[in-house]
Amino acid sequence: CNDAHKPALHQTQWVLWSNGDSWKEMRRFALTNLRDFGMGKKACEDKIIEECQQLIEVFKKFKGEPFETMQPINYAVSNIICSMVYGSRFEYDDPEFTSMVDRTNRSILLSGSPSVLLYNMFPRLFKWVSDKREFLENVSANRKQNFALFRQLKQTLNPEMCRGFVDAFLVRKQSLEASGIKNSHFHDDNLLITVLNLFNAGTETTSTTLRWGLLLMAKHPQIQDQVQEELRRVIGDRQVQVADRKSLPFTDAVIHETQRLASIVPTALPHKTSKDVVFQGYMIKKGTTVYPLLTSVLHDASEWEKPHSFHPAHFLDKEGKFVKRDAFMPFSAGRRICLGESLARMELFLFFTTLLQHFRFAPAPGVTEDELDLTPRGGITLGPSPHKLCAVSRM
Numbered sequence: 001c002n003d004a005h006k007p008a009l010h011q012t013q014w015v016l017w018s019n020g021d022s023w024k025e026m027r028r029f030a031l032t033n034l035r036d037f038g039m040g041k042k043a044c045e046d047k048i049i050e051e052c053q054q055l056i057e058v059f060k061k062f063k064g065e066p067f068e069t070m071q072p073i074n075y076a077v078s079n080i081i082c083s084m085v086y087g088s089r090f091e092y093d094d095p096e097f098t099s100m101v102d103r104t105n106r107s108i109l110l111s112g113s114p115s116v117l118l119y120n121m122f123p124r125l126f127k128w129v130s131d132k133r134e135f136l137e138n139v140s141a142n143r144k145q146n147f148a149l150f151r152q153l154k155q156t157l158n159p160e161m162c163r164g165f166v167d168a169f170l171v172r173k174q175s176l177e178a179s180g181i182k183n184s185h186f187h188d189d190n191l192l193i194t195v196l197n198l199f200n201a202g203t204e205t206t207s208t209t210l211r212w213g214l215l216l217m218a219k220h221p222q223i224q225d226q227v228q229e230e231l232r233r234v235i236g237d238r239q240v241q242v243a244d245r246k247s248l249p250f251t252d253a254v255i256h257e258t259q260r261l262a263s264i265v266p267t268a269l270p271h272k273t274s275k276d277v278v279f280q281g282y283m284i285k286k287g288t289t290v291y292p293l294l295t296s297v298l299h300d301a302s303e304w305e306k307p308h309s310f311h312p313a314h315f316l317d318k319e320g321k322f323v324k325r326d327a328f329m330p331f332s333a334g335r336r337i338c339l340g341e342s343l344a345r346m347e348l349f350l351f352f353t354t355l356l357q358h359f360r361f362a363p364a365p366g367v368t369e370d371e372l373d374l375t376p377r378g379g380i381t382l383g384p385s386p387h388k389l390c391a392v393s394r395m
């Protein structure tokens with residue numbers, strides 16, 4: 001049946017990337033250029049710190065009253081990847097930016113709706129589901145918006161001074177065309193798919209993890225006390241830097257434990273075997289779709305002392321020093337490992353520590369810590385269910 005070869009809805013944006021040579025070339029180009037634009041380096045640290053300050057101002061406006069953290073955190077995190085990809089950040093009230101981020105977020109929610117899940121399993125029977133229509137409309141609107149952004153960037157392109165990934169891609173495309181190479185992977189479709197992949201993967205994952213982190217702090221006030229005590233003792237009032245991570249073992253353990261417990265990409269992304277493989281005695285035929293079940297490792301009872309509880313001690317030794325664990329793989333592993341791991345780790349550390357320096361996170365009045373719900377909502381990623389938190393200023 002042809003349906004078996006159709007990509008599931010959430011894969012529609014990944015298909016061009018996922019085929020052999022095109023994927024290799026785009027991944028290599030994206031990695032090199034994101035590094036050139038600061039990924040994992042000081043330039044990127046400065047961008048994240050600037051965005052932390054913007055986010056703090058938004059949180060302060062709620063004056064300790066309960067609010068939903070999703071939108072402001074999404075905008076702050078999204079701006080980091082935007083500044084690397086498009087070459088500039090956006091204001092949080094710029095409708096062009098907010099609509100793109102909100103639509104992406106909505107698509108991720110829709111991808112976990114029962115009707116879209118049914119469509120993905122039986123595409124012929126469930127062609128007309130309304131969630132699928134909305135999902136595709138969102139993808140199409142984001143494509144149009146990106147083409148408009150690319151047009152603006154093309155008009156002001158200066159090959160001597162690339163502002164971000166899009167500029168670098170356009171310059172490479174032009175130089176290949178000038179040398180008469182017509183069939184390269186540097187074409188408009190790959191530009192669009194790569195930019196959408198970076199934008200989608202670079203926004204929701206990190207912002208969802210941060211929201212889990214704050215929710216877990218409100219749920220476990222004694223652990224929040226310990227993080228804030230460590231931050232006060234080691235950092236005081238100054239801005240946290242990436243280099244401080246090794247002096248903040250407890251905080252680092254809390255961030256790792258948040259990622260482990262939340263396991264936000266439970267099935268990673270689907271892959272296809274490129275040849276027949278024998279894995280642990282099982283024969284997997286070439287062309288079989290394989291889902292690496294990351295949760296089976298992150299919650300494995302033979303690896304973790306308390307697999308289903310929030311237990312930062314999983315990452316600490318008896319002296320309170322941070323310990324790495326082999327079974328910690330929220331970014332997956334192997335050749336398809338998350339391309340943005342170093343960026344995500346830097347963002348999680350700087351946003352989480354800076355927010356905890358400035359605010360005490362607590363449930364809304366009338367809600368007890370026990371009543372804070374940790375049931376995840378479905379989607380390609382597992383985020384916390386809608387909830388409100390109070391961010392009470394500490395400075």
Ligand code: HEM
Nearest residue numbers: 201202205206209265268269330331332336338339340344
């Ligand atoms: C906490 C944050 C993040 C988590 C937990 C996460 C996790 C993942 C996972 C599990 C995969 C699938 C790996 C596989 O196919 O086996 C992935 C792929 C990917 N991620 Fe991330 N990610 C995060 C943040 C980011 C960021 C900030 C970026 C931005 C550059 C990014 C870009 C990508 C890309 C481009 C891929 C596809 C890689 C490929 O197919 O070669 N991710 N990520």
